[in-house]
Amino acid sequence: MLEIFVLVEHRQGQIRDLTYEMLGLGEKLANQQGTSFAAILLGHDVKSFAEDLATRAPKVLVVEDENLKNFNSILYQQTLSSLISKYQPCLLLMGHSALGMDLAPSLSVEMEFPLATDCIGLSFEGARLKATRSIYGGKVNASVSLRESKGYIATIRPGVFSPKMVGEKKGGIVMESSPLQGMVDVKKFIEYIEAPITGEDITQAEILISVGQGIGGPEHIPLFEELAKNLGGTISCSRPVVDRNWLPKERQVGISGKTVKPKVYLAIGISGAFQHVTAMQGSDTIIAINKDPRAPIFGVAHYGIVDDFQNVIPVLKEKTKSWK
Amino acid sequence: MNIAVCVKRIPKTAEADIFIEKDGKDIKKDNLVFALNDWDGYAVREAVLLKEKYEGEVIVLTIGPEESKEVLTRCLAMGADRAVRIEAPSSSDGHLIAKILAQATKGQSFDLILTGVQAEDDGWGQVGVALAQLLGLPHASIVTHIEVENGKAKVRRELEGGIEELLEVKLPAVLTIQTGINEPKYVSLSAILDAEDKETKEVGLEEIGFTSKAPLDATIDQVSFPPTGKMAEILKGTPEEVVGQLTEIIKKKKG
Ligand SMILES: Cc1cc2nc3c(=O)[nH]c(=O)nc-3n(C[C@H](O)[C@H](O)[C@H](O)COP(=O)(O)OP(=O)(O)OC[C@H]3O[C@@H](n4cnc5c(N)ncnc54)[C@H](O)[C@@H]3O)c2cc1C
Secondary structure (H helix, E strand, O other): OOOEEEEOOEEOOEEOOHHHHHHHHHHHHHHHHOOOEEEEEEEOOOHHHHHHHHOOOOEEEEEEOHHHOOOOHHHHHHHHHHHHHHHOOOEEEEEOOHHHHHHHHHHHHHHOOOEEEEEEEEEEEOOEEEEEEEEHHHOEEEEEEEOOOOOEEEEEOOOOOOOOOOOOOOOEEEEEOOOOOOOOOOEEEEEEEOOOOOOOOHHHOOEEEEEOHHHOOHHHHHHHHHHHHHHOOEEEEOHHHHHOOOOOHHHEEOOOOEOOOOOEEEEEOOOOOHHHHOOOOOOOEEEEEEOOOOOHHHHOOOEEEEOOHHHHHHHHHHHOHHHO | OEEEEEEOEEEOOOOOOOOEOOOOOOEOOOOOOEEEOHHHHHHHHHHHHHHHHHOOEEEEEEEOOHHHHHHHHHHHHOOOOEEEEEEOOOOOOHHHHHHHHHHHHOOOOOOEEEEEOOOOOOOOOOHHHHHHHHHOOOEEEEEEEEEEEOOEEEEEEEOHHHOEEEEEEEOOEEEEEOOOOOOOOOOOHHHHHHHOOOOEEEEEOOOOOOOOOOOOOEEEEEEEOOOOOOOOEEOOOOHHHHHHHHHHHHHHHHO
């Protein structure tokens, strides 16, 4: 029986949410294929994780090794390729995340399993895997066929699939022996570096005026600052604005920045990439101003204005002057 | 310190009207503006900064049609020393791209091979890490900082939630570069003119000894506009009218 494997993602003592989303997808695909799915847990001292996962998966395969304490793609790859050779799964799911992006392509080459990355949909046509991917900045979806193969790897976009809830039956926990022979010296984990706590805390703001690359340049920042003052709000931004030094890092909303849930999120000149959207879609009210009617941000916003921000923001600023 | 940087020419789609080709397999590109992939721009800049610090040579490579030359010229203007264009039809199969790049770079004494984390257009994020595996080299992806000492690179990788990890990777290695790793530098017109004098080699697949006829791992069957499920309520009217509605909404929602 060819199973579906789901690679558990955990970091600093916590299972990451994406794991549960992948288990949800893994179950759905397994049902479709008349097969089963298993959570693959690699780590050190991960007993409690295994217990948790067993409430959501029929089987948990665990490899315990102190060298697997922190993620290292080479050690993960060695462990996974040995598990794959043993169990011959038809599909391995992992996150389209810092972990999956560092591991899936090299494992795919080694195993000769075709890879589909950043999937927002997956299905089997017979034994062949088909993926849906969002491309061209989210403006177009592509249906992709992977070549015939005995196994596939897919990385899954976070926040797309419904998480697997705790089930009634408890799955079995299977301890696998570690194939690792110590550390490797070509790639070594040294330490985590936490973001310094400085400046404005955008996660506390009730109103965020969030600006993207579409504002064109730092010369427009003062305009948004004035607007923020009028509204009693705070300025935040998308990643390119930080990359280009128009605003400091602590203002960045997104998967590699901060997750925010203000009462009002005003997105100006932000296209709506998933790395941005997953971290602000919990806001009470989202308003997008973008000159492109097809910008994906309008798919998550509650209200939209299709226009150049330069036509709208100065008027809004004037009109809200008296609010201060 | 010899560094190869793999780059891609991509269509800019964020502000453009998008149309789908008749065969349904891609978008129409003749109305689009093309540019150097944003991530690759940071990679080229990083290579040039490393060269300034540790000496050596920076070579940029691209796979693509004649038009891709313009992005190579840009890379040369940014400070790369020479460029190679590998003539091949464009492909959305990241594994194939990685195999061609592996063939073009193997056996040459690069200390580092850099790519962008991903391409802006199809965002597979696959080529750099696959290339490392094909070459038998260690890699690190989503890199935000590089320091080289004693045949090793100390690199920072970006994780989720503002956290990074510090790693040590033995050289030679492949690193995929994240945006924001450095400060982009303005490229002057005179630098672009000078770049035209630098060497750009054009080679075919046979010339680099690439003969694989293996089937593609991935093929696009069809592209389509995403289903318009939940959509924002679009406020309409003159800017004054729109702003009128907007202020009402903000007033109500901010409580
Ligand atoms: C590993 C990784 C991590 C990432 N982490 C993050 C993250 O934490 N946060 C994040 O934001 N991104 C992140 N990104 C980047 C993300 O993929 C996108 O590239 C980014 O979010 C795009 O930013 P943007 O919307 O501001 O710019 P663009 O995508 O360039 O969009 C600009 C928008 O502005 C509009 N526009 C242009 N001019 C005007 C005008 N005059 N008036 C109105 N609208 C206008 C355009 O129509 C367009 O929709 C990450 C990427 C990777 C690979």
